[in-house]
Amino acid sequence: MKEARDVTKLQGSDSKAGNFISTRNACKLCAPLGASIVFRGIEGCIPLIHGSQGCSTYIRRYVISHFKEPIDIASSNFSESSAIFGGGDNLKKALDNVGRQYRPEVIGIATTCLSETIGDDVALYLNQYKKEKGGEPIPVLVHASTPSYRGTHMEGYHEAIRAVVEALAEGGPRARHLNLIPGFLSSEDLRHLKEILSAFSTPFTMLPDYSETLDGESWSEYQKLSTGGTTKQAITGMGRAVATIHLGKSAAGPNNAAALLHEKFGVEADYLSIPIGIRQTDLFMDLLSGISGVPVPSRYRRERGRLVDSYIDGHKYVFGKRAVIYGETDFVVSMASFLDEIGVVPVLCATGARTGRFRELLSEAITHRHDEVSVFEESDFAGILDAGRAMAPDIILGSSKGYRLSRELGIPLVRVGFPIHDRIGGQRLLHVGYRGTQQLFDRVVNGLIEHAQTGSAIGYSYI
């Protein structure tokens, strides 16, 4: 049984680690990046960033380093005069050009700090554009408001999902299908979630779905738009689903897509943590089983059984070990829950975001040794390093951005999340479900064993 826990037990401040006013090695990215990822997860959609050329180029470069795929993101390419007189003309021209070259079904427009600050009325421009085109068929235009001074890439991510749903979802007679909003996960995670949902024999729409578009096959000729992604038609039907499962509780709020679907069309909204670890995956499986009326398929019961078996095989190597975790709020919460259930103390849980819910969600997720857990919101990597030195951690879990920490602290880094740009295969890392947890568990245990072996004077060849 769950006990009510005192949320004040976790250590540390809810705000920035240390007292620095500046951000030193940010543990977050800007909102248009998150929106671009979502837009790339819609079939036939091309993202268009409304602002300076650099925003789109930097984001492309960054995302390419993780996914290692061509990532075409257009820009409305502001000039000085657009900054003064407004970006309407540039936006319309960009829509024309991107339409002509890519022939997309959907153009996902993400605004930047620049266009937001000059007060560009994008909705108005889009209406004008539609009018100017008369009856000519044009792509669906979706606009996400994503100034980079408001929130992180995760706010951009959720805002884009909401914008897509708002633009396309329709009501009507209730159908038997589910909506799944999976959170910012790897392509492999998305494929695994689809597999799990299929096993419950319930039709579903997952938004976004970049499992193919950002981790595709080798091509026989150049593709303007990568194949795959959530279809426009499926998104339209999201208003008729029986329920929306939203993975990631920190984004729960009146403005997200699940809440919107509930408010507009009466689709029930269920918020769950990202299913990493046995407990969180159990909750996910139970919810799916409850909604679909289908018992948890035997293959997953067997995967769970094998995972429990391996937890026991490896428990001594991890028990009492101390971990640093950082990344997106919801990702860190689930990762902390996983570490907690195998006996690792997540001594430092850090995120660059500020949702105000991080501490509360961690308190729900962590059951042991509260007084050793520190919580940092709005943190950066310099702050994590400063705090980490005093905590004597054994292992770090997070993106490639923790490489410096690992080097400085002399402890292993298990690469998870985004971005993984100093290794091949970040997009193929599996984190979710029993199977993903299995891979994580093995990597954590082996990371610790390898580290011990490397530092050993004797060099035991059996464990």
Next chain:
Amino acid sequence: MIEILKEREQQVYEKGESRFDLACEKPSLAGSVSQRACVFCGSRVVLYPIADALHLVHGPVGCAAYTWDIRGSVSSGPELHRMSFSTDLSEREVIYGGEKKLYAALTELIEAYKPRAAFVYATCIVGLIGDDVQAVCARVEAEQAIPVIPVHSEGFRGSKKDGYRAACEALFRLVGKDDETPLSPRSINILGDFNLAGETWIIKEYYRRMGVETASCITGDGRVGEIGRSHRASLNVVQCSGSMTYLAQLMKKTYHIPFKRVSYFGIEDTAEALYTVARHFKDAQVLRNTEELVASEVRRIYPEVERFRTSLEGKKAAVYVGGSFKAFSLVKALRHLGIKTVVVGSQTGNKEDYDYLGEICDPGTVIVDDTNPLELSRFMTEKDVDLLIGGVKERPIAYKMGVAFCDHNHERKIALAGFEGMVNFSREVYSSTMSPVWQFSPARIGREARTAVDADVESTKGHGAARC
């Protein structure tokens, strides 16, 4: 086939086809997925390697986050340049102004990291909300007694080139600060080498062997103090001419230092660069040293390059890089490997640059300014290339199309400059071009099948002719 946008038609040219008058130095077309970045990017790349300076990006977090430790610029000492500092503006500052936060951030960072100078990059939003960055910098400079230099790099103010100019202006503020260090009469400044994978060290060592002192390298393995004394060197040797010619011009005007444009990529250009410097000093010993150096280096590397050439002879390459000077060198270096350049372009070339490219390329070569993934992939297909040379954003385009790739941008981790750089370059090209993995690439299989069909058709024609 992929359409070239009407407004861009003048920016693409196939040599030998029509009158050569390439349009360039234009802002990227709205909606075109340009491979270019912005003014901020231009400033940041140039100033990046100054390792004992604080680089503070004033704006929301993105600009700083995306440029954190992004370059291969290595330092022989301090590594402050590898940190990413940002004022991380939030909504409140955008409304009420960010000057207070900038002042506080600068003060705390200077106190914590004790840099020799600080650069403050003004990003898009700062230009809009009208923060008086100059005033804040002046105040902190007076209080902290180090140069605190604003870099006007608002993204919308133009293109990457305008960022180069802003960086040169910022650098010029440091030039002339140090009047103490004695310099040899045969001293030079290396301008526009960024010490990627230690390339500056290779070049400096050549000059040392020639008997030429390097007063400063701006900005590879850069130090504020070195830049401070650079005004007393005898010659500025400019490699990345796109970014640094402006600084060289400023230094010529104020300090009467002549400058020469050179390149250290490839055997010919490296040798020519060293001879250019040697000739400048009109010193018989330096000239002899240089001849000896070039001869021994070429002797040393030639057999290795030749070995790679044996396998690579006859391959075709596309080159798409940031600066056009680099493109010239690459065309020549590829020729040494028996590889013909059939597509070539840059993000920032000017009229002169493209004229020169037109001269050195063979007929049929596509020359393109500020291209995008769709065009690039089209030219690569049309010209049936085996290799693409570019940067991170171009790499997956090549790979998806079954084309080998060599990274030649600011992020490279392998030294490609100088004579040993030519060996590394050859090895890089060889190890991608000759990899067995391409046999599985659907694009490559399709291409080879098409080539085989064409060959069959040709040979049938041949037989027909023989029978007649």
